[in-house]
Amino acid sequence: MARQSFTRDSARLGPPAPLADRLGYLLKHAQLRLADLGASALAPFGINGRECAVLLVIDDAPPLSQLELARRMEIDRTTMVALIDELEAKALLARHPDPRDRRRNVVTLTDSGRTTLREARSAHDHAEERFLDGLSEQDSAHLKRILRAVIYPAPDGRGPGRTSEH
Numbered sequence: 527m528a529r530q531s532f533t534r535d536s537a538r539l540g541p542p543a544p545l546a547d548r549l550g551y552l553l554k555h556a557q558l559r560l561a562d563l564g565a566s567a568l569a570p571f572g573i574n575g576r577e578c579a580v581l582l583v584i585d586d587a588p589p590l591s592q593l594e595l596a597r598r599m600e601i602d603r604t605t606m607v608a609l610i611d612e613l614e615a616k617a618l619l620a621r622h623p624d625p626r627d628r629r630r631n632v633v634t635l636t637d638s639g640r641t642t643l644r645e646a647r648s649a650h651d652h653a654e655e656r657f658l659d660g661l662s663e664q665d666s667a668h669l670k671r672i673l674r675a676v677i678y679p680a681p682d683g684r685g686p687g688r689t690s691e692h
Contacts, residue, residue, distance in 0.1 A: 560653075561575065566653065567650050568649065573613075573642065580619075581613065581642070583598060592607060593606075610633060617636055618642055619635050619636060619639050
């Protein structure tokens, strides 16, 4: 099945009337538009959105093992190993023995990885700004809060659960 993408024509025409209020349709097409903008922003750096996400999490935390990283990002181990292998092949991260436990490896950014991440983060931030261009800063923040509440509901089902800004 070919990957769908968001096009200017679909944006100009809007959704078909029966789908205009269907949450699944709206979320899917919002994700497609953001993914297209993000992919274009990250292409000059030779990484994709998933790889950028891995670099962001590694940069934000003390050295993590592959398994800790996979758990933190809610990605299965096999997928995480493939992502780390690809980023290591691009010389953006490295595996090192954990100084506290030599039986496990931790993953850290290389100098090139830090530089790439800094530049890619800026480019992707601009892509997100373009995505949210029609919203005020307050509405953009509100949209993110609502999405976090939907994705990470509180254990009792009442209100938001995990709602950190990151």
